[in-house]
Amino acid sequence: MKHIFFTLYVLLAGCTSIPSPAERRDLANALASQQGWHAELLRADNFDLLAYLPPNQSKTDRLSIYIEGDGFAWNSRSQPSTDPTPRDPLALRLALAQPEGTAVYLARPCQFVDAEATACSNRYWTEMRFSLEVIVATNWAIDSMKSRFGASQLTLVGYSGGGAVAALVTARRSDVVRLITVAGNLDHRAWTSYHRVLPLSGSINPADEINRLQGIRQWHFVGEQDKNITPDLVQGFASRYSEQTRPIVQIVPGFDHRCCWVEQWPLLWRKATGI
Numbered sequence: 001m002k003h004i005f006f007t008l009y010v011l012l013a014g015c016t017s018i019p020s021p022a023e024r025r026d027l028a029n030a031l032a033s034q035q036g037w038h039a040e041l042l043r044a045d046n047f048d049l050l051a052y053l054p055p056n057q058s059k060t061d062r063l064s065i066y067i068e069g070d071g072f073a074w075n076s077r078s079q080p081s082t083d084p085t086p087r088d089p090l091a092l093r094l095a096l097a098q099p100e101g102t103a104v105y106l107a108r109p110c111q112f113v114d115a116e117a118t119a120c121s122n123r124y125w126t127e128m129r130f131s132l133e134v135i136v137a138t139n140w141a142i143d144s145m146k147s148r149f150g151a152s153q154l155t156l157v158g159y160s161g162g163g164a165v166a167a168l169v170t171a172r173r174s175d176v177v178r179l180i181t182v183a184g185n186l187d188h189r190a191w192t193s194y195h196r197v198l199p200l201s202g203s204i205n206p207a208d209e210i211n212r213l214q215g216i217r218q219w220h221f222v223g224e225q226d227k228n229i230t231p232d233l234v235q236g237f238a239s240r241y242s243e244q245t246r247p248i249v250q251i252v253p254g255f256d257h258r259c260c261w262v263e264q265w266p267l268l269w270r271k272a273t274g275i
Helices: 002-013 021-033 090-097 132-149 161-170 188-195 231-238 261-273
Strands: 038-044 047-053 062-067 102-106 153-159 176-182 217-223 248-252
Touching (some): 038 132, 062 161, 090 261, 102 132, 132 153, 153 161, 217 231
Parallel strands (some): 153 176, 176 217, 217 248
Antiparallel strands (some): 038 047, 047 102
């Protein structure tokens, strides 16, 4: 019960001020511990990536890996934050809400760690957020979790910018049988153009990986009212595929970039996976 009260406190506090990085980490720990999940740092190339793992780590053939969004990347339109740890980790909430099967959660580089102490450069949550270094590190962490659970088939689920990471990792692996994104940034060139912000120089673009992604089952959710990742942006990505290989794009009425994915996730998950 105290975890629930703490969660509400942090969320309410966030309405009037930005929670500190420590408070944001405490919120994630509280969410995870409510279901017995625990945090673990994975050393991945040049980064320490935080994972949350369920209490039951028995072997399983199929593993779902949820990849977090960009987090608190910017203080303002022109000023990067000093720590990208998300104020409310939606991808973690989705992982915890998966109704069946084994799920784990993977944060992005420099999230949930002391960004200043680890010498994380803000370029890894700004223009290089989808750089090759980020994808290599994420791939390594996924290898580690796959080995731990003995899995042979992976489902990658990415939220927002985590959708780009999930797609770019999928394009470089042969064991991903399903790619699911929620409000996923799948074409960052179109996205930066739409928002009239600087291009993400140094980042790989999922829209350039269509040939590698052709044979993967894909389901891309986007909120009808999302002003960040609009339905047109997601449909534009899907339109690059041939008609025979085009991924499913589901526009969800009434949803925006954050609402109401967690509450409806068991239903949406079953729809995307056919379970």
